[in-house]
Structure formats: C-alpha cells, structure tokens
Amino acid sequence: MTTVALDDELVGAVVEQVWESLLGAVARPWAGPQPAGATVPTVRAQVRLSGDWNGLVRLTCDPATAETLAAAMLMSGPDEALPEEDVLDAVGEVVNVVGGNVKGALVGRTSLGLPQVALAARAALAALPALPAVADDAARSLAVPTSRCVLDWHGAPVVVEVLGDDAPDVPDGRQQPDSSSQQAKTRQEKRKP
Amino acid sequence: MRALVVDDSRAMRRIVARILTGIGYDVVEAGDGQQALDVLARGPKPHLACIDWNMPVMDGLSLVVRVRENPQWRDITLMMVTTESEHSQIVRALAAGAHEYLIKPFTSDSLREKLDLLGLVPAPTGEVAS
Numbered sequence: 001m002t003t004v005a006l007d008d009e010l011v012g013a014v015v016e017q018v019w020e021s022l023l024g025a026v027a028r029p030w031a032g033p034q035p036a037g038a039t040v041p042t043v044r045a046q047v048r049l050s051g052d053w054n055g056l057v058r059l060t061c062d063p064a065t066a067e068t069l070a071a072a073m074l075m076s077g078p079d080e081a082l083p084e085e086d087v088l089d090a091v092g093e094v095v096n097v098v099g100g101n102v103k104g105a106l107v108g109r110t111s112l113g114l115p116q117v118a119l120a121a122r123a124a125l126a127a128l129p130a131l132p133a134v135a136d137d138a139a140r141s142l143a144v145p146t147s148r149c150v151l152d153w154h155g156a157p158v159v160v161e162v163l164g165d166d167a168p169d170v171p172d173g174r175q176q177p178d179s180s181s182q183q184a185k186t187r188q189e190k191r192k193p
Numbered sequence: 194m195r196a197l198v199v200d201d202s203r204a205m206r207r208i209v210a211r212i213l214t215g216i217g218y219d220v221v222e223a224g225d226g227q228q229a230l231d232v233l234a235r236g237p238k239p240h241l242a243c244i245d246w247n248m249p250v251m252d253g254l255s256l257v258v259r260v261r262e263n264p265q266w267r268d269i270t271l272m273m274v275t276t277e278s279e280h281s282q283i284v285r286a287l288a289a290g291a292h293e294y295l296i297k298p299f300t301s302d303s304l305r306e307k308l309d310l311l312g313l314v315p316a317p318t319g320e321v322a323s
Binding site: 099 | 202211
C-alpha cells in the first residue's frame with residue numbers, strides 16, 4: 001500500500017501542531033550539535049504503527065527535558081515537582097499524539113499501538129526487550145529513519161523520529177525489562193487509584 | 194454538571210479535567226473503558242463523558258457501544274477525544290453512538306466549542322436557567 005511521503009516536512013508540521021496545542025510552545029529547530037552519548041540517561045517514548053505501514057514514532061530526550069516537557073503540558077507550577085511516573089506518562093502522551101497524527105497522514109489501514117516509555121542509559125535501551133530496535137546505531141541498521149527532526153526545548157534537544165522498520169513486532173504491554181536499571185512502562189500496566 | 198473523563202494517560206485526563214472544571218464541571222476520571230463502566234455503575238450519572246479511543250483493557254469504541262446498550266445511560270453525551278483522525282474512524286464512533294468527536298491535539302477553545310455545540314456549557318454560577 002502506498003503511503004504519503006513521511007518526510008521531514010510532514011512530520012515537522014505534525015510536531016509543530018502538537019507542540020503548539022499540547023505544550024503551548026513553538027517548535028523550534030535545534031541548532032546545537034547532534035545529540036549523542038552512549039551512557040547519557042535518556043527518556044525514550046515510542047508508539048508503534050502497524051498495518052499497511054509498519055514502524056515507530058519515537059521521541060528521545062534527557063530526563064530533565066522530559067520534566068520540563070511534562071510541566072508545560074500539565075501547566076504545573078514552578079514549585080510543583082511532578083512524580084517520575086507523571087513525567088513518563090506525559091512524554092508518552094506527546095508521542096501518542098504525534099503518532100496518531102502521523103497515522104492520520106498515511107493512506108491505507110494502519111493501527112496505532114499504545115505508547116511505551118523507558119528511562120535508561122542509551123546503552124541500556126539497546127537491550128530493552130519492550131522496545132525493538134531502539135539503539136541509535138542499531139536503529140539505523142534495522143529501521144531506516146524516514147524522518148528525523150531535532151527540536152530545541154529550552155536549550156536542550158528533543159529528537160522526534162519516524163522509523164519504518166523490519167523490527168520484530170512486540171505486542172503492547174506484553175514485555176517488560178528485567179533489569180532494575182531500566183524502567184519501561186506501557187499504559188497496559190497502569191491503573192488509576 | 195458532571196463529566197467523566199476516560200483516558201489511559203493521566204496527563205491527558207488532567208488536561209481535559211482542568212478545562213472542564215474551569216467551565217463548571219465536576220469531573221471524575223477513569224483509566225480505561227472497564228474502569229469507566231465501573232464508575233458509571235456506581236453513579237452518580239454524568240452528563241458528559243469524554244472518551245479516548247486507544248486504551249488497554251477496554252477501548253473507547255467498545256465503551257461507547259456498552260454505554261449505548263444500557264437504557265439507563267442513553268442520555269449521557271459521549272464525546273470521543275482521540276488521536277484517531279481518519280474519517281472512517283469518526284464514522285465508526287458516531288455510528289456506535291458517540292455524539293461528538295475531538296481530535297488530539299486540541300485546544301481548550303476547541304473543546305469548549307464542541308461543548309457549546311452540544312449545549313453542554315454550564316451556566317455561570319448564580320445564573321438561573323430559564
């Protein structure tokens with residue numbers, strides 16, 4: 001099934017809309033050096049698209065940036081420290097909304113999975129079973145980035161990528177990391193008190 | 194007026210609840226369709242339910258169907274609030290019994306406009322409806 005071109009322009013337009021509506025901010029391109037660092041703690045949120053087009057929409061940033069993203073989304077006060085669970089949930093919702101709008105641009109039948117969010121060192125993310133093909137280097141060999149935009153969020157980079165993939169499909173919420181140094185959540189395991 | 198916000202994202206529930214509270218709703222929340230059914234069964238019955246589509250346990254479309262099957266809940270206004278933006282999905286939701294459809298991301302103004310169309314913006318406090 002042919003899809004519309006998931007190029008940087010289309011994904012950038014989706015991200016702009018999400019940034020404006022969900023975060024109340026203008027999406028500005030990152031002008032600094034490309035994010036790197038194998039051991040830097042990283043928040044990674046992704047949502048899978050399956051069907052006539054298969055792949056991931058993925059957002060990566062550092063934990064401090066994830067906190068400020070969540071604070072903007074939730075309009076929390078400067079003195080309000082958000083629990084880590086809320087931060088990861090908010091970042092997951094950002095990628096969920098981006099993924100949903102990317103899906104809306106596709107032709108054909110494609111379904112949107114539930115978002116997965118992980119907090120770990122980049123090197124640890126490579127082995128995270130719930131997140132197929134997530135290591136930066138591995139991702140390039142297993143899943144060609146269809147689009148990648150790096151945004152400036154209060155002086156820190158936020159990477160939003162769309163990756164068409166041949167990675168193994170992982171059912172939502174079925175696998176969890178077994179390392180205590182990693183945290184991964186899907187909405188499947190959440191329960192409202 | 195009372196509203197039920199059903200979304201597996203606490204962040205999104207908080208956003209929707211803040212908007213609804215700001216215009217005068219008392220809001221209760223549920224994290225999936227099954228929790229929403231439990232909330233409805235306990236009562237009191239809400240005037241409005243804002244329902245996400247993609248959720249674990251029971252998705253929003255199934256929830257709409259279940260609510261519409263229950264005669265006691267037929268007067269609850271159901272509004273999908275979801276990233277599902279395809280026309281075919283909107284048609285499915287409306288055919289299942291949803292009254293309105295709001296695509297994420299949305300602004301507080303767009304949610305208010307939908308409620309206004311539905312006649313579900315509460316009168317300001319102290320104003321007596323004629």
